Amino acid sequence: MISIENVSRYYGVYKALDDVSLQIGEGEFFSLLGPSGCGKTTLLRSIAGFDVPTSGEIRIDGVASTLLPANRRPTNMVFQNYAIFPHLDVGENVAYGLKRLRLDATEERRRVSDALDQVRLTGLDRRKADELSGGQRQRVALARALVMRPKVLLLDEPLSALDKKLREQMQVELRSLQQAVGITFILVTHDQYEALALSDRIAVMFGGRIAQVATPKEIYQHPRTRKVADFLGGMNFLRARLLADRKGDVSVDAAQFGTVNLAKPAGFTASDGHVTVGIRPERLRLLWDDERAPHELTGRVENRAYFGEVTHLTIGVDGLEQPLSMIETNDYGADDLPVGAEIRLAYDPDAFVLLADDEMALR
Numbered sequence: 001m002i003s004i005e006n007v008s009r010y011y012g013v014y015k016a017l018d019d020v021s022l023q024i025g026e027g028e029f030f031s032l033l034g035p036s037g038c039g040k041t042t043l044l045r046s047i048a049g050f051d052v053p054t055s056g057e058i059r060i061d062g063v064a065s066t067l068l069p070a071n072r073r074p075t076n077m078v079f080q081n082y083a084i085f086p087h088l089d090v091g092e093n094v095a096y097g098l099k100r101l102r103l104d105a106t107e108e109r110r111r112v113s114d115a116l117d118q119v120r121l122t123g124l125d126r127r128k129a130d131e132l133s134g135g136q137r138q139r140v141a142l143a144r145a146l147v148m149r150p151k152v153l154l155l156d157e158p159l160s161a162l163d164k165k166l167r168e169q170m171q172v173e174l175r176s177l178q179q180a181v182g183i184t185f186i187l188v189t190h191d192q193y194e195a196l197a198l199s200d201r202i203a204v205m206f207g208g209r210i211a212q213v214a215t216p217k218e219i220y221q222h223p224r225t226r227k228v229a230d231f232l233g234g235m236n237f238l239r240a241r242l243l244a245d246r247k248g249d250v251s252v253d254a255a256q257f258g259t260v261n262l263a264k265p266a267g268f269t270a271s272d273g274h275v276t277v278g279i280r281p282e283r284l285r286l287l288w289d290d291e292r293a294p295h296e297l298t299g300r301v302e303n304r305a306y307f308g309e310v311t312h313l314t315i316g317v318d319g320l321e322q323p324l325s326m327i328e329t330n331d332y333g334a335d336d337l338p339v340g341a342e343i344r345l346a347y348d349p350d351a352f353v354l355l356a357d358d359e360m361a362l363r
């Protein structure tokens with residue numbers, strides 16, 4: 001549905017987008033994820049036609065669209081601030097973009113009412129926009145885009161103004177809405193949980209470049225670089241010594257964790273006989289009483305933070321440069337472990353991933 005080939009965007013000498021190539025399929029829920037300033041909004045605006053790349057090509061639904069005006073593209077955008085008109089009622093807001101299509105009154109009413117049904121605002125069309133809650137405003141903004149029947153809906157941080165609880169509820173709704181209408185959604189977000197929960201695939205961006213494109217599970221479990229791993233959640237990083245470098249995998253000496261075998265991503269090279277490996281905090285597990293595990297380490301609690309359903313622990317291990325972070329459910333009393341307690345932890349060597357120190361190492 002969307003094909004982006006070698007797109008760059010300069011602002012003066014500053015490169016906001018640096019040779020970005022990306023394919024997004026029909027009916028996909030695709031997220032552009034990255035920190036502030038990484039270029040995700042610039043990329044979304046280029047797809048929408050609100051910004052023109054300095055070089056490169058954008059095709060939408062088979063049509064060369066790089067220079068096509070926004071209103072001639074089969075795309076519609078939902079903005080962060082909703083951009084709804086406070087003096088108009090909900091129905092008038094939703095009908096606004098339809099005016100230029102000059103539909104007859106019955107057809108216009110039918111399309112407005114269909115769009116309001118889709119976002120679960122049935123019957124609210126006479127309500128003034130400034131008498132709506134944040135969540136309802138968000139739905140009006142969605143209905144106003146959907147009423148145009150776009151092939152691609154572009155969403156620029158659409159949930160960022162909502163509080164946590166409402167945001168989580170709207171995330172679920174956004175995903176069901178996308179499945180119900182079946183069109184391509186492209187979401188810009190800096191919230192990794194939002195991207196993981198909603199997307200079929202995610203592109204992680206840093207400094208105007210795409211670092212990795214993959215499904216949520218793949219990107220969380222097999223991040224290619226240290227930066228991607230870090231942005232997607234907590235990760236314990238270790239400098240490990242390379243023992244054997246074979247075609248598809250490597251063996252490393254991961255300090256106190258012993259010898260670990262790891263799958264090697266395409267294009268990976270170890271520069272100086274050392275590599276970075278990572279293991280997620282929830283892949284380390286406390287061992288209680290006389291429970292044994294095939295792979296164990298001993299350590300002591302250096303820090304503890306209670307999060308209700310889970311406790312985050314920092315564990316000092318003799319011989320490791322950095323303490324380990326781990327996340328434990330509170331079923332067995334991890335929340336009561338005192339700082340200084342001696343503990344044993346279990347790990348699965350298969351939970352380690354091999355990480356490139358930066359994306360350039362993979363090119």
Ligand code: ATP
Pocket residue numbers: 011014015016034035036037038039040041042043190
């Ligand atoms: P945020 O989440 O903060 O919106 P973003 O990842 O969406 O960030 P962009 O808005 O795409 O980032 O901006 C990418 C870079 O380009 C930023 O460093 C930004 O300052 C710069 N930039 C964006 N628009 C312009 C402009 N009109 N003129 C100059 N620089 C710009």
